[in-house]
Every structure is written in C-alpha cells, then in structure tokens.
Amino acid sequence: MATLRELADRMVALGMVTEEKADAVLADIGRWRKEHLDEQLDERDLFGWLPEFGIAISVHGDDVDFVEDYYRRLLEETVTACTGGAVVITGVRLLRDEDFGEFLYFLRNGEPVWWHVEHESDDYVDQMAVFEQFGDLDPGGDDPREFYQLLRKKHESCQDDVYVLATPEQARALRDEFGLDFCGLDAERHDSIVRANTFLDSWLSEMDDALAAWRTRFLPGDFPFDFSFDSLTALGRLLLARFDGWSAVNRAAEEPFVSGAVRYLGETLIRAVPCRWSCWYVEDEPVLEIVSDTPAAFRASVVPLNALARAAGDRDPGALDTPVEELRDAVDQYARMRRLLSAEVP
Structure with missing residues (x-):
C-alpha cells in the first residue's frame, strides 16, 4: 500500500487530476488531521479518499432520506463536476406507475435517458440498477475515460459503491500500483x-x-x-x-x-x-x-x-x-x- 501523498502524486503523473487540485485536497485534509497524509492506506481509505479528488463518484448505500432528491444531486451536481462538464445532467425525475414500476428520467447533454429502478423504500438508492446503467454516464466520443466500479475485497451491508472516472491505462496503473480492482477493466466491450x-x-x-x-x-x-x-x-x-x-x-x-x-x-x-x-x-x-x-x-x-x-x-x-x-x-x-x-x- 501507499500513502495519501503518494496516491495524489501518482494521479497527477497519470493526468487524472491537476497538481493544483491535488495540493488543495491534501491541504484541506492536513488542516484537520495532518497525520492522514503519511499513513499507509488500506482499501477502505482508498475508497473514501478517491472521491475527494474529484475523479470518483460515491453512490450512497445507507439512508439517503429522499431518494429522488439524492439522485438529482448525484447526477446533476456530482457527475457533471466529476466529468468536468463533459457530461451535463439536467431534469432528473423519478416517475412511478402502479402497473409498470419506477423509472429515473434525465437529460444527458440534452438527450433523454431512462433508467429502470426499484425501491422498497424512498430512503435507499437502487445500487444494482445504478451499477447496471452507469455506463450511460461515460463521456463517450473522443473522450477515452469511462466510469469503472471499484470492487471490494471485504463486503459489508450498506456500503457505498465507488466509480472511478479513468482511461483504461489509468485504471490499470491504479490497479497494479495500489491494488485496486476495477469491474470490467479488461473486458473487450468495444471489440x-x-x-x-x-x-x-x-x-x-x-x-x-x-x-x-x-x-x-x-x-x-x-x-x-x-x-x-x-x-x-x-x-x-x-x-x-x-x-x-x-x-x-x-x-x-x-x-x-x-x-x-x-x-x-x-x-x-x-x-x-x-x-x-x-x-x-x-x-x-x-x-x-x-x-x-x-x-x-x-x-x-x-x-x-x-x-x-x-x-x-x-x-x-x-x-x-x-x-x-x-x-x-x-x-x-x-x-x-x-x-x-x-x-x-x-
């Protein structure tokens, strides 16, 4: 494993974050707990810190209170910010029909997108549905970055799902150097x-x-x-x-x-x-x-x-x-x- 400083330096070298962004994140962390910067990171640390650098999205596994509001913040604010505006989400709505079920609707760069979702309670995100349809949020076109879900070695209930925005080469570097496991990284989907x-x-x-x-x-x-x-x-x-x-x-x-x-x-x-x-x-x-x-x-x-x-x-x-x-x-x-x-x- 490595330290938070080493992770930040490597992401800068890989072109995933700017040096200014990395310095700002480290400075913010250092203000409230400086020793974190040089501690050896375990899996839980990595899953928690990557979203702080703006290159990953954490989908909450615990109580979110009002799921439609959570989807709106997640998609309209977090996804748009994480992609640097390459993907702009607007108009998020959760629609329910007693015969046909629930669907999440939104505009992706002005184009309509529908997700099929199921909720036993308005307090929890349908994490499986989000996982199955998260590829709709990839920038696409000439942008080689994709969202890769991080896979946990130790599973617990109500854990957040974390999706890292990276090129295949960047994701492989994080895997090889920091022990991160990415879902679908080596799948030959395009071919x-x-x-x-x-x-x-x-x-x-x-x-x-x-x-x-x-x-x-x-x-x-x-x-x-x-x-x-x-x-x-x-x-x-x-x-x-x-x-x-x-x-x-x-x-x-x-x-x-x-x-x-x-x-x-x-x-x-x-x-x-x-x-x-x-x-x-x-x-x-x-x-x-x-x-x-x-x-x-x-x-x-x-x-x-x-x-x-x-x-x-x-x-x-x-x-x-x-x-x-x-x-x-x-x-x-x-x-x-x-x-x-x-x-x-x-």
Whole structure:
C-alpha cells in the first residue's frame, strides 16, 4: 500500500487530476488531521479518499432520506463536476406507475435517458440498477475515460459503491500500483460490439434472397407468405410437423429450414411492432434477436430461435404470437411513461 501523498502524486503523473487540485485536497485534509497524509492506506481509505479528488463518484448505500432528491444531486451536481462538464445532467425525475414500476428520467447533454429502478423504500438508492446503467454516464466520443466500479475485497451491508472516472491505462496503473480492482477493466466491450454489428450487417444484407430461397424450397403453395399473424400459425404447424420438441429445433439451428424460419419470424415481428434486429455473441457464436425500439430501460428482446424451439416444445402452433405480445408490452410501457412524464412537467 501507499500513502495519501503518494496516491495524489501518482494521479497527477497519470493526468487524472491537476497538481493544483491535488495540493488543495491534501491541504484541506492536513488542516484537520495532518497525520492522514503519511499513513499507509488500506482499501477502505482508498475508497473514501478517491472521491475527494474529484475523479470518483460515491453512490450512497445507507439512508439517503429522499431518494429522488439524492439522485438529482448525484447526477446533476456530482457527475457533471466529476466529468468536468463533459457530461451535463439536467431534469432528473423519478416517475412511478402502479402497473409498470419506477423509472429515473434525465437529460444527458440534452438527450433523454431512462433508467429502470426499484425501491422498497424512498430512503435507499437502487445500487444494482445504478451499477447496471452507469455506463450511460461515460463521456463517450473522443473522450477515452469511462466510469469503472471499484470492487471490494471485504463486503459489508450498506456500503457505498465507488466509480472511478479513468482511461483504461489509468485504471490499470491504479490497479497494479495500489491494488485496486476495477469491474470490467479488461473486458473487450468495444471489440465485441463491433464484431456483432459487422456480422449483423452482413446477415441482414442477405435477407431478401435468403427468404425467397426458403419460400421456394420449404413452403407449400398455400402458405400465406405475407408476414401476418395467420402466417405465424401456419409456420407453427410446419414446425411441429418437422420437430418433436425444443431440443430438436436447437440441434437443427444451422439447417436451412430453421435458419429461414428464424428470418421469417423476425421479419414478421418487425412489421407488427416497432422493433429491430440485434446481435450479440455467446461463446464465440452469434445470437440473433429482435429488440423493441425503446430505450434500454424498457427494452424487451426475443430470440427467434428460442421462440421456435418453445413452440415445438409446447406443441402449440399458435405460440409464435407470444413474442408479439412481449414486444408490444415494452413499447406500450415506454409510451405510458412518456405520457406520465409529460403530465408531470410544468
């Protein structure tokens, strides 16, 4: 471990804080307890001191009295100050609906952002929801800094969560030199997203030709190839005639009939509800899904392959209508909360 002076010097050298800011923080600490400056820091000390330098945000784990007011101070004051104005948060509102739950709404550099949150009491922050959505506060663009959550080696109840704003190189230096553990520091998030988007663009470019070939090869002449609900029931009957259950569909995932059915189901969903294709990777394999055209806080997703397998497993040709309902619920939920927001804005 190191001392507070050594930590401050290293953050200055890394370009995380200015020399003037570091000197001011050390001087302020020294005025009330000078011995702190040269004491060996433990994990608890590091978690407590980093926010003092303005390069970290502490999300309170104990009683905050009024959670909406706390979110407003945290986002509008602390985040804006920590990022040096790269991220400016305004208009924070906590909206509640008895059917759809709670959502935190705010403007990030003038653009609307929604977070899904849950509170058993107005006295406590939903720390898990904040963690899952904190990436919305990264500066982005040409700014390489990201918020990394510090991971504790010793966990206790009602502890604050601390997020450090740093470049990957700065975070690695703090990890290697001061023993700090950052969540997601070495995750290849950007590369994975680029890879998934490249695959999806190529896959979508073949859509019309692939569906035409699938129709010619596998569909009977009376099949209503019009992307309607009736056509989904007809597809369900063809599916049940070919496969006897969930696992049989999954085993045939790469075969032409199933891959074409995945395309047709997805394209039908897109015509029925505002939604779009998306892609992500699991164990080096692409997973194609349909996601609702809503902010992430409201998003519903359907993996067409799983929907086909479920219909075969349930032996229900009408089950392919279910994904439409799931996606429509997400769109309706978003519309409901926007109306609630409009009604509350003076």
